[in-house]
Amino acid sequence: xxxxxxxxxFFDGFNIVIFTLILLFLYIPILILIIYSFxxxxxxxxxxxFTFKYYKxxxxxxxxxxxxxxxxxxxxxxxxxxxxxxxxxxxxxxxRYFKAKKFIQGIIFLPLVxxxxxxGISIAMLFSFLRFPMGRMTVIIAHITxxxxxxxxxxxxxxxxxxxxxxxxxxxxxANKTKFFWKVKFPIILPGILAAALLAFTLSLDDFIITxxxxxxxxxxxxxxxxxxxxxxxxxxxxxLSTIMILLTLFITIISKPIRKMII
Amino acid sequence: MERYTNNEITKIEKDNxxxxxxxxxxxxxxxxxxxxxxxxxxxYSVLTPGVYDIKFIFSLESWKAAFSSSYLDSITHSLVMSxxxxxxxxxxxxxxxxxxxxxxKRKQNLFIVLIIIPFWTNxxxxxxxxxIFLSAQGLLNNALIYFGLIDEPLMLLxxxxxxxxxxxxxxxxxxxxxxxxxxxxFNYxxxxxxxxxxANEIRSFFKITLPLSMEGIxxxxxLVFIPALGTYIIPQLVGHQSSAFxxxxxxxxxxxxxRNWPLASALSFILLLLVAVILFTGYNYYKQGLRxx
Numbered sequence: 001x002x003x004x005x006x007x008x009x010f011f012d013g014f015n016i017v018i019f020t021l022i023l024l025f026l027y028i029p030i031l032i033l034i035i036y037s038f039x040x041x042x043x044x045x046x047x048x049x050f051t052f053k054y055y056k057x058x059x060x061x062x063x064x065x066x067x068x069x070x071x072x073x074x075x076x077x078x079x080x081x082x083x084x085x086x087x088x089x090x091x092x093x094x095x096r097y098f099k100a101k102k103f104i105q106g107i108i109f110l111p112l113v114x115x116x117x118x119x120g121i122s123i124a125m126l127f128s129f130l131r132f133p134m135g136r137m138t139v140i141i142a143h144i145t146x147x148x149x150x151x152x153x154x155x156x157x158x159x160x161x162x163x164x165x166x167x168x169x170x171x172x173x174x175a176n177k178t179k180f181f182w183k184v185k186f187p188i189i190l191p192g193i194l195a196a197a198l199l200a201f202t203l204s205l206d207d208f209i210i211t212x213x214x215x216x217x218x219x220x221x222x223x224x225x226x227x228x229x230x231x232x233x234x235x236x237x238x239x240x241l242s243t244i245m246i247l248l249t250l251f252i253t254i255i256s257k258p259i260r261k262m263i264i
Numbered sequence: 265m266e267r268y269t270n271n272e273i274t275k276i277e278k279d280n281x282x283x284x285x286x287x288x289x290x291x292x293x294x295x296x297x298x299x300x301x302x303x304x305x306x307x308y309s310v311l312t313p314g315v316y317d318i319k320f321i322f323s324l325e326s327w328k329a330a331f332s333s334s335y336l337d338s339i340t341h342s343l344v345m346s347x348x349x350x351x352x353x354x355x356x357x358x359x360x361x362x363x364x365x366x367x368x369k370r371k372q373n374l375f376i377v378l379i380i381i382p383f384w385t386n387x388x389x390x391x392x393x394x395x396i397f398l399s400a401q402g403l404l405n406n407a408l409i410y411f412g413l414i415d416e417p418l419m420l421l422x423x424x425x426x427x428x429x430x431x432x433x434x435x436x437x438x439x440x441x442x443x444x445x446x447x448x449x450f451n452y453x454x455x456x457x458x459x460x461x462x463a464n465e466i467r468s469f470f471k472i473t474l475p476l477s478m479e480g481i482x483x484x485x486x487l488v489f490i491p492a493l494g495t496y497i498i499p500q501l502v503g504h505q506s507s508a509f510x511x512x513x514x515x516x517x518x519x520x521x522x523r524n525w526p527l528a529s530a531l532s533f534i535l536l537l538l539v540a541v542i543l544f545t546g547y548n549y550y551k552q553g554l555r556x557x
Contacts, residue, residue: 008465011465011469014359015359015360015363016363017360018356018359018360019359019360019363019364020365022356022360022436023378023379024378025433026378026433026436027382027383028397029390029393029394029396029397030382030385030390030393032393032396032397032403033389033392033393033396036396058275059423080425085289085290085293086290088286088287088289088290089286089287089289089290091286092282092283092285092286092287093283093286093287094283095279095280095282095283097280098280098283098284099288100284101283102282104287104291107291107294108290111294111296111298113490113539113543114539115488115490115491115493115494115495115511115535115539116491116494117494117495117496117511117514117515117532117535118302118494118532118535118536118539119298119319121305121514121518121528121529121532122298122301122302122305122532123297123301123306124518125301125304125305125308125525125529126297126300126301126304128317128318128525129304136414141297142297144293144297145293145294145297145298148290148293148294152471180454196535202384205386206387207387208387208388208497208498212515213518221512222386222453223386223387223388226386226388226389226392227388227497230388230395230501235396238389238392239396242385242386242389242392243388244394245522246385246389247391249337249381249384249385250381
């Protein structure tokens with residue numbers, strides 16, 4: 001490194017300080033939340049001893065359990081449908097002679113750059129216009145709508161690296177198109193499909209604002225429940241709930257790595 | 265690529281019909297649940313509000329109201345706050361992306377995971393954790409009092425500063441990741457060359473590193489600015505009622521009784537136009553940049 005000098009060293013030091021501060025900035029609020037979830041105090045000031053009571057309160061809360069199950073249901077259904085649509089759309093767009101390709105690629109891009117609130121409002125107005133009762137069904141439809149562009153893009157990026165000479169080889173060996181797809185192509189692009197599904201699932205679980213607009217009275221997902229609990233002021237149990245959700249995320253992150261390795 | 269020409273497979277590949285069939289479900293879905301809803305938004309904006317619903321009587325009242333000073337102020341406030349968020353995330357995100365990109369490959373992966381993990385925590389919960397941290401009885405105020413820096417708890421929550429802080433917190437990864445992906449591919453021999461030619465580090469940074477990472481900064485800015493412009497829940501949880509974002513006003517018009525769907529529609533349409541203008545200008549600027557390269 002011939003170009004090392006004091007200024008360079010100063011900048012590197014400065015950058016590392018910023019980097020460390022940013023990591024603290026990213027983690028401190030979450031750590032506080034976890035610690036406070038064990039705090040035996042009604043208000044959030046001070047430490048009044050260790051307790052598990054909020055976890056017990058959570059466990060006995062039927063509304064919360066319902067909201068959690070609703071979230072899982074919505075996320076599962078919208079993941080399956082949006083990944084399926086995403087897969088066949090990505091396959092259709094593989095053909096580079098397809099005349100409408102550029103146009104469709106542009107449309108795929110639109111939901112990605114649209115602020116959530118506009119997507120929520122517009123879909124709420126559609127259902128109001130159609131006099132369609134809002135609830136589980138409308139939430140699932142809205143979730144598929146915002147997930148599908150992501151699934152297409154993820155699967156497309158996997159398809160880009162696909163070696164098309166494999167098709168020639170398979171057909172020379174006597175496979176027909178269907179057999180080639182299921183025996184050769186599908187296994188190769190499967191990691192992309194699973195990545196798309198995982199992304200759709202997390203996006204769906206995380207969404208608040210679009211669900212907020214597309215749901216009706218009585219159908220709560222977990223983020224909707226959390227937001228209304230914050231509004232009602234039942235803050236302490238939210239700490240415990242957040243802790244569980246954070247640990248769940250960590251758990252998924254940790255187990256998804258060996259699974260990913262197994263597939264790839 | 266060209267090796268299939270005149271081959272049987274080319275005919276199959278060229279089969280536009282099957283491409284059309286495969287993309288039709290998506291096109292139908294997105295037309296019905298994404299494009300048509302925006303037409304309904306435009307249609308609703310010229311109707312008359314009812315208490316719970318909408319009356320199908322033509323009226324331009326909502327457009328007049330949308331251009332009244334209180335709504336224009338709110339739009340300006342959203343624009344200013346989103347712009348500030350974008351600038352701050354660039355200033356913080358760039359050094360972070362730089363450090364990550366300059367680490368060894370193993371460390372790079374670790375750092376990226378470290379940046380992403382908080383990002384996977386539920387959106388509402390991340391905002392809520394700041395509400396706890398900043399509240400009058402929260403840890404920050406208690407710590408400041410404990411160390412004798414202040415006597416009374418500071419009013420940290422329900423300020424524009426709190427909104428800005430949380431927006432930066434929430435949108436920062438969207439800035440770091442695109443800049444990182446550009447810097448990761450950065451060719452450091454360019455820097456050596458520039459220094460061999462007598463430029464110092466600062467000059468080299470502004471003449472080489474920064475221009476070459478503009479693409480990442482640009483992508484990050486779009487990813488931060490546009491969602492920030494439409495944000496509802498962040499100012500709702502940590503901001504002050506008197507300085508509402510446009511997203512909050514739209515939501516109130518739809519969610520609280522008496523409803524005013526036409527006004528919400530008109531405001532949404534203005535927000536949509538803003539987003540379109542930003543994307544269009546950004547895209548043109550980006551294309552120009554590519555041409556200059």
